[in-house]
Amino acid sequence: MATPVLPAPADAAFAAACLDAGQPVPGFIRCPAGERPERRFSVYRNNVVASLIGALEAKYPAVAAIVGDEFFRATARLFIAAHPPRGPVMARFGGPFADFLAGFPPAAGLPxxxxxxxxxxxxxxxxxxxxxxxxxxxxxxxxxxxxxxxxxxxxxxxxxxxxxxxxxxxxxxxxxxxxxxxxxxxxxxxxxxxxxxxxxxxxxxxxxxxxxxxxxxxxxxxxxxxxxxxxxxxxxxxxxxxxxxxxxxxxxx
The missing domain is CATH 3.90.930 (Outer Surface Protein A; domain 3)
Known part of the structure; x- marks a missing residue:
């Protein structure tokens, strides 16, 4: 599936659909030979989210070790949905994570x-x-x-x-x-x-x-x-x- 060059509104819709499984596949996505894009886009979305979770885990290894893999990945998914990347530099991604954890009820037992x-x-x-x-x-x-x-x-x-x-x-x-x-x-x-x-x-x-x-x-x-x-x-x-x-x-x- 080729990545199209999109105008700003379409680009925002594409980014939102990549990070939120509840969003529909953008209407401008096409597959060859008339194939429906839902399955291919779902794989693409999973890869995007998995890569962002990996980037967050690489930045916060001690947090991941303290809470465990399952808890961290579930928390990371919610964080990514609320705070998606704002630029291409992954070193800057995840800046609000500490404040997110401070207001995250499931982590209240780990102040x-x-x-x-x-x-x-x-x-x-x-x-x-x-x-x-x-x-x-x-x-x-x-x-x-x-x-x-x-x-x-x-x-x-x-x-x-x-x-x-x-x-x-x-x-x-x-x-x-x-x-x-x-x-x-x-x-x-x-x-x-x-x-x-x-x-x-x-x-x-x-x-x-x-x-x-x-x-x-x-x-x-x-x-x-x-x-x-x-x-x-x-x-x-x-x-x-x-x-x-x-x-x-x-x-x-």
């Missing part, structure tokens, strides 16, 4: 699931983010003295969660062995890609507040960090620099 999805989305976003040289260990003395200006790395992203989502993500993506979660405290996580590989690390107290406020200025960032109980500014700067949260200075100190 941490949306934040696991948010972490997985940030991992992919960091992977595709712009390149920049990270702050090197040689810069740390100048950093501590305030001799260089701090700039957030374009591939550095924060996630604050009331759940241990980094622990759950690591367990369900094979980074660590699957086990019972002993500590259900919230976690503040930095996702970064200072080089070629994406990493997700647990931040010390005050580090997330520091990075969030950095655009206002270093003094404001330090004040915001030190408002957090247990914050140690030296530990914060070292942890963020080691994780790749900062860019190298434009002018070497």
């Amino acid at each position: 941490y699931l949306p934040d696991v999805a948010r972490l997985e989305a940030l991992v992919l976003e960091a992977f595709h983010a712009a390149d920049a040289l990270p702050l090197a260990h040689d810069h740390l003395p100048a950093l501590a003295s305030g001799a260089i200006a701090l700039r957030r790395h374009p591939a550095a992203f924060l996630l604050r969660s009331q759940w241990p989502v980094l622990t759950l993500w690591r367990m369900n993506t094979g980074h660590v062995e699957l086990a019972a979660v002993e500590d259900w405290s919230g976690q503040e996580i930095l996702v970064a890609r200072p080089g070629l590989e994406v990493s997700a690390v647990l931040l010390p107290p005050g580090a997330a507040a520091f990075l969030e406020t950095l655009e206002v200025g270093p003094a404001a960032a330090a004040a915001a960090a030190l408002d957090v109980p247990g914050a140690d500014l030296s530990l914060i700067l070292a942890a963020l620099a080691q994780a790749g949260a900062f860019c190298a200075p434009e002018v070497q100190p």
Whole structure:
């Protein structure tokens, strides 16, 4: 079945029919020798939906592992019907999935699931983010003295969660062995890609507040960090620099 070049209204009808089995086959679809198009279009539709489910599962493997294959695929079908792709770049598909899960009644018993999805989305976003040289260990003395200006790395992203989502993500993506979660405290996580590989690390107290406020200025960032109980500014700067949260200075100190 050839894919026709369609005007905008017909194109929208074709896309809707591809994603919704309740939609009729568009009237402009034709098969050779007068054959009815319903069966062939049904196969085409199933392939489209299956490929989108696969793309969603590749983006959210920990969510899929937590809920199981059957639950994930059923959820993905509903999500695809409500949030079809808006462009040809599959890396951008599935952005609203975390918010969808937050309002999805069958997932209400897993309140941490949306934040696991948010972490997985940030991992992919960091992977595709712009390149920049990270702050090197040689810069740390100048950093501590305030001799260089701090700039957030374009591939550095924060996630604050009331759940241990980094622990759950690591367990369900094979980074660590699957086990019972002993500590259900919230976690503040930095996702970064200072080089070629994406990493997700647990931040010390005050580090997330520091990075969030950095655009206002270093003094404001330090004040915001030190408002957090247990914050140690030296530990914060070292942890963020080691994780790749900062860019190298434009002018070497």
